[in-house]
Amino acid sequence: MTTRMVGEPVKRVEDPRLVTGNGRYLDDLGHDAFEVAFVRSPHAHARVVDVDVTDALDVEGLVAIYTYEDLVADEEEHGTRVAQALPLLIPHPTLTHGRTQHALANGEVNHVGEAIVMVVASDRYAAEDAVERIRVDYEFLTPIVGVEAARAAEHLVHDDVPGNVAARMVQETGDADAAIDAAPHRLELDLAIERSASMPMEGKGVHARWDADDESLTVHTSTQTSTSVRQAVAAKLNLPVDRVEVVTPDVGGGFGVKIVHPWPEEVLVPWAALRLGRPVKWTEDRREHFVSSAHERGQLHHVRVGYDDEGRLLGLSVKFWHDHGAYIPYGLIVPIITSTQLLGPYKPGAYRVEFESLYTNTVIVTPYRGAGRPQGCFVMERTMDAIAADLGLDRALVRERNFIQPDEMPYDQGLIFQDGRQLLYDSGDFPGSLAKLKELVGWDDFAAYREQARAEGRRVGIGMACYVEGTGVGPYEGGHIRVETDGTVVVSTGLTTQGQGHQTMLAQIVADELGVPFERIRVTTGDTRRFKYAVGTFASRTAVMSGSAVAVTARAVREKALRIASDALEAAVEDLEIVDGNVRVKGTGENGASVDLGAVAVLSNPLRYAFDEAAKRATQFAAPADPDKPPVAEGESPGLEASQFYSPPRSTFANGMHAVVVETDPDTADIKVLRYCVVHDCGTLINPMIVEGQIHGGVAQGVGGALYERMEYAPDGQLLNASFMDFLMPYASEVPEVEIDHLVTPSPLNPLGVKGAGEAGVIPGAAAIAAAIEDAEGITIRRMPISPSELFHLRLENQEAGS
Amino acid sequence: MSDVVSTGSTTRVSLTVNGVRHDLDLPARRLLSDALRHDLRLTGTHVGCEHGVCGACTVLVDGAPMRSCLLFAVSLDGAEITTVEGCRSADGGMGPVQQAFHECHALQCGFCTPGFITTITAFLDDNPAPTRDEAREAVSGNLCRCTGYVNIVSAVERAAELRREPTP
Numbered sequence: 001m002t003t004r005m006v007g008e009p010v011k012r013v014e015d016p017r018l019v020t021g022n023g024r025y026l027d028d029l030g031h032d033a034f035e036v037a038f039v040r041s042p043h044a045h046a047r048v049v050d051v052d053v054t055d056a057l058d059v060e061g062l063v064a065i066y067t068y069e070d071l072v073a074d075e076e077e078h079g080t081r082v083a084q085a086l087p088l089l090i091p092h093p094t095l096t097h098g099r100t101q102h103a104l105a106n107g108e109v110n111h112v113g114e115a116i117v118m119v120v121a122s123d124r125y126a127a128e129d130a131v132e133r134i135r136v137d138y139e140f141l142t143p144i145v146g147v148e149a150a151r152a153a154e155h156l157v158h159d160d161v162p163g164n165v166a167a168r169m170v171q172e173t174g175d176a177d178a179a180i181d182a183a184p185h186r187l188e189l190d191l192a193i194e195r196s197a198s199m200p201m202e203g204k205g206v207h208a209r210w211d212a213d214d215e216s217l218t219v220h221t222s223t224q225t226s227t228s229v230r231q232a233v234a235a236k237l238n239l240p241v242d243r244v245e246v247v248t249p250d251v252g253g254g255f256g257v258k259i260v261h262p263w264p265e266e267v268l269v270p271w272a273a274l275r276l277g278r279p280v281k282w283t284e285d286r287r288e289h290f291v292s293s294a295h296e297r298g299q300l301h302h303v304r305v306g307y308d309d310e311g312r313l314l315g316l317s318v319k320f321w322h323d324h325g326a327y328i329p330y331g332l333i334v335p336i337i338t339s340t341q342l343l344g345p346y347k348p349g350a351y352r353v354e355f356e357s358l359y360t361n362t363v364i365v366t367p368y369r370g371a372g373r374p375q376g377c378f379v380m381e382r383t384m385d386a387i388a389a390d391l392g393l394d395r396a397l398v399r400e401r402n403f404i405q406p407d408e409m410p411y412d413q414g415l416i417f418q419d420g421r422q423l424l425y426d427s428g429d430f431p432g433s434l435a436k437l438k439e440l441v442g443w444d445d446f447a448a449y450r451e452q453a454r455a456e457g458r459r460v461g462i463g464m465a466c467y468v469e470g471t472g473v474g475p476y477e478g479g480h481i482r483v484e485t486d487g488t489v490v491v492s493t494g495l496t497t498q499g500q501g502h503q504t505m506l507a508q509i510v511a512d513e514l515g516v517p518f519e520r521i522r523v524t525t526g527d528t529r530r531f532k533y534a535v536g537t538f539a540s541r542t543a544v545m546s547g548s549a550v551a552v553t554a555r556a557v558r559e560k561a562l563r564i565a566s567d568a569l570e571a572a573v574e575d576l577e578i579v580d581g582n583v584r585v586k587g588t589g590e591n592g593a594s595v596d597l598g599a600v601a602v603l604s605n606p607l608r609y610a611f612d613e614a615a616k617r618a619t620q621f622a623a624p625a626d627p628d629k630p631p632v633a634e635g636e637s638p639g640l641e642a643s644q645f646y647s648p649p650r651s652t653f654a655n656g657m658h659a660v661v662v663e664t665d666p667d668t669a670d671i672k673v674l675r676y677c678v679v680h681d682c683g684t685l686i687n688p689m690i691v692e693g694q695i696h697g698g699v700a701q702g703v704g705g706a707l708y709e710r711m712e713y714a715p716d717g718q719l720l721n722a723s724f725m726d727f728l729m730p731y732a733s734e735v736p737e738v739e740i741d742h743l744v745t746p747s748p749l750n751p752l753g754v755k756g757a758g759e760a761g762v763i764p765g766a767a768a769i770a771a772a773i774e775d776a777e778g779i780t781i782r783r784m785p786i787s788p789s790e791l792f793h794l795r796l797e798n799q800e801a802g803s
Numbered sequence: 804m805s806d807v808v809s810t811g812s813t814t815r816v817s818l819t820v821n822g823v824r825h826d827l828d829l830p831a832r833r834l835l836s837d838a839l840r841h842d843l844r845l846t847g848t849h850v851g852c853e854h855g856v857c858g859a860c861t862v863l864v865d866g867a868p869m870r871s872c873l874l875f876a877v878s879l880d881g882a883e884i885t886t887v888e889g890c891r892s893a894d895g896g897m898g899p900v901q902q903a904f905h906e907c908h909a910l911q912c913g914f915c916t917p918g919f920i921t922t923i924t925a926f927l928d929d930n931p932a933p934t935r936d937e938a939r940e941a942v943s944g945n946l947c948r949c950t951g952y953v954n955i956v957s958a959v960e961r962a963a964e965l966r967r968e969p970t971p
Contacts, residue, residue, distance in 0.1 A: 009908075011905060011906065011908075012905070012908065014913070015904065015905040015910060015913075016896075016897055016901075016905065018910060018913030018916060019887075019897060019901035019904045019905060019910060019913070019916055019920065020847070020887065020888065020890075020891050020896075020897060020901055021845070021846070021847020021848070021886065021887040021888040021917055022847070023846075023847070023913050023914075024846070025846075025849065025914060027840070027846075027850070028840070028846035031841050031844060123841075125830075125832065125833075199948060200912070200914075200948055201849075201851045201857065201859060201912065201914040201915045201946065201947070201948050201949075202849070202851065202912070202914045250912075250913065250914075251912065252849070252851075252912045252913070252914025252915075253911075253912040253914060253948050253949055255948070285853055286851070286852040286853055286854070498912055499910075499911035499912025499913065499914075499949050500911065501911070689908050690908070692908075693908050693911060693949075693950060693954060695951075696950055696951030696952075696953045696954065697911065697948070697949045697950050697951045698951075699951050700948075700950075700951035700952065701948070701951075723852070723854060723856070724851075724852045724854065724856035724857055724946065725854065725856055729946055729948065731943045731944070731945070731946060731952075732939050732942045732943045732945075732947075732952035732955065732956060733939065733940070733943040735951050735952050735953070737953060738951065738953055761951075
């Protein structure tokens with residue numbers, strides 16, 4: 001019997017290539033391509049008065065210099081749309097004032113780093129030489145930086161957007177204000193989270209090659225969605241979509257920033273390749289990534305909550321302000337997720353949430369792993385802790401009393417989620433998860449440990465945070481599987497891969513569903529030459545969406561193989577099974593009659609010509625066939641292959657709970673994470689090794705977001721820490737070991753019972769660590785991240801208030 | 804034209820990379836990372852920050868780990884350089900550190916991995932049997948955004964084991 005692959009910690013097939021230096025990332029391609037560098041605005045808010053390129057024209061190796069006027073001229077000459085604003089990808093009725101940027105600034109720049117001039121040269125050195133010699137004259141405008149300045153609206157980012165407000169959205173279930181006013185206990189909290197960013201180790205990059213003979217364009221881009229880039233590039237360049245292909249090479253991390261598209265460079269580089277007739281490449285450098293990609297997380301929240309003597313929520317009202325930066329190409333996804341997912345595993349009573357999405361003269365904000373959930377989790381979990389403190393109750397107990405119970409699943413929160421569908425939890429066992437977490441971290445014994453540490457002059461504290469995460473959002477993904485005549489199984493799906501081990505995980509599914517050895521399976525992702533219909537890799541959706549899609553596709557291939565083999569083996573389809581890539585009659589074992597899938601593939605394709613040994617078997621004189629029937633039976637098609645799609649009614653909801661133990665230094669206020677415990681429920685685990693790796697990485701980003709990472713904007717809109725020297729991402733010395741326990745409540749929504757796992761690890765980090773610091777210090781924490789210096793000042797303020 | 808901005812003359816430099824000698828004519832400002840990646844097309848060495856902080860571009864120069872994004876290639880005339888490609892086993896398969904990364908799931912996107920492989924190779928030359936704390940310290944100068952480092956620390960320990968095992 002073949003070992004089942006799903007559920008096993010199968011080593012990744014990607015690794016041997018990547019660890020030996022044989023990966024192919026964007027900048028590993030096109031060594032002879034022209035290279036691009038940009039003149040980017042050094043000012044946060046200004047009018048571009050004049051661009052003088054005179055001094056740059058004599059730079060050796062210069063090929064071309066383009067400004068916005070060139071894009072306009074191209075529109076007039078060739079009918080392209082490169083001068084028009086980039087698309088607003090996710091419109092929403094409440095997004096009344098959506099503004100997007102131009103590929104090159106159209107007379108005004110709205111953040112430091114916005115591209116104004118594109119230089120093409122023989123290599124990047126020459127391109128940067130030219131960039132340095134281009135002079136831009138600016139007329140300065142007042143920069144608007146931070147939520148408070150945007151809200152005050154004394155100045156506007158965009159002249160035609162009153163109040164700097166792009167959108168205002170309200171969702172409500174019941175009368176929250178009345179419920180809060182009538183509640184025996186009430187609290188109000190102001191809670192803030194600062195900006196961080198996805199910050200993949202590889203920045204963005206684009207390589208484009210125009211084949212003038214074939215009139216076709218091939219674009220390689222470090223993206224999370226190749227199919228949509230293809231459509232966008234074709235539309236911008238006025239090319240038939242049929243003449244454009246987009247290939248995702250190895251991608252050095254995404255974490256959300258690469259789902260946005262088309263980036264200005266994804267339009268400009270292919271356009272330059274088309275006009276110059278030569279391959280053109282742009283590789284983003286780290287500073288460019290800081291100032292011209294995307295950030296996330298920055299939000300201010302005001303909470304009003306009413307609850308009973310037991311700590312049960314009666315009404316919850318949250319108003320928050322989301323700083324989305326200079327433009328809003330990705331729409332309202334992040335604040336919609338905060339506003340819905342902050343409810344976590346709890347029943348809020350009556351709930352009202354209102355947010356405003358505000359323009360500022362800073363880098364745009366688009367989803368970064370967690371995508372609004374870390375903020376929502378911070379809001380809800382800080383509220384839970386505040387209620388526990390107010391009533392003098394155990395923090396775990398307050399949570400438990402507010403949990404949705406397993407027998408209440410599926411549970412409708414009565415809101416509309418980011419996919420436009422109901423916020424309806426499909427499964428989960430929150431009391432079960434909490435029990436596991438309490439045991440894993442030793443919650444009930446911690447008070448004694450804290451006291452003992454106190455006696456030794458040490459300060460330790462514990463905190464927990466719970467979340468629910470809608471994963472696997474639609475609309476769909478698809479798969480294509482073909483069995484070659486040598487028995488190789490070729491699988492493709494349209495979404496892309498940034499290190500999640502999709503080739504391994506999808507092959508595990510196909511191996512089980514089709515009954516073939518894992519080693520015979522080859523998986524391709526993110527290549528529009530292979531699969532043209534897809535959405536992309538975001539929202540922890542690959543296992544759910546493409547996993548389910550290749551599972552149903554493999555089932556279709558299996559059915560076809562059995563139909564063909566039933567003729568060859570003269571047995572009924574129901575009596576056949578596929579084991580180790582061989583179709584055989586059930587119960588006959590290895591010695592019975594069988595036909596391997598390669599041979600079935602040969603038979604599936606009736607031939608006239610014997611182009612190789614295997615093909616001989618399928619030629620017209622080779623085998624007896626019913627002369628009265630067509631060689632390809634009615635309803636069949638040649639080839640042992642199939643393509644199927646999976647489209648669920650709505651998202652599936654994963655959940656988890658984290659507990660953290662921290663120690664704070666009584667003198668220096670240094671904060672050290674001593675233990676980090678995770679209980680995680682993502683339904684059926686396809687590859688537990690990969691799932692745990694995802695959790696580890698998420699936890700590290702959660703620790704970074706809680707203690708180290710923030711975008712330091714000066715009031716004039718300069719990003720002061722736009723380098724790895726100053727933006728502090730955690731090294732191994734800052735990340736704790738991670739203790740993990742799993743609970744499995746399979747999703748009823750998909751054939752595999754899986755839920756997404758990619759983002760989970762990061763979500764509760766700031767909330768749990770804030771709670772642990774609060775517990776260690778006895779000081780209320782309302783803003784994250786927190787540095788030792790900030791904690792030190794909180795101590796001083798607390799002492800002053802106490803004295 | 805008299806005011807052409809030229810990249811200037813080139814200098815002959817001899818680099819022995821992974822045991823193979825290369826004579827290159829390079830502009831003085833050509834970074835070692837670019838010379839390796841684009842002149843020699845050894846693209847295993849990756850550039851993550853261009854300012855020596857992330858460590859993805861780490862190569863061994865005469866056995867010592869160095870950041871190739873901070874070195875001018877012309878300053879290394881006569882040097883022996885080992886890149887991630889040079890950390891393979893004799894038959895071209897995975898070397899012990901690479902094998903350990905595979906076994907321990909110590910990589911996800913793989914972009915930072917080459918810098919870890921070279922750094923750990925040099926570390927284990929100095930300390931063939933590190934404790935877990937020493938292993939963690941050894942990789943604390945390289946950034947990884949995917950793994951949370953847990954499995955990388957385990958891979959250092961596993962690589963030390965593999966290096967001690969007699970080769971078949």
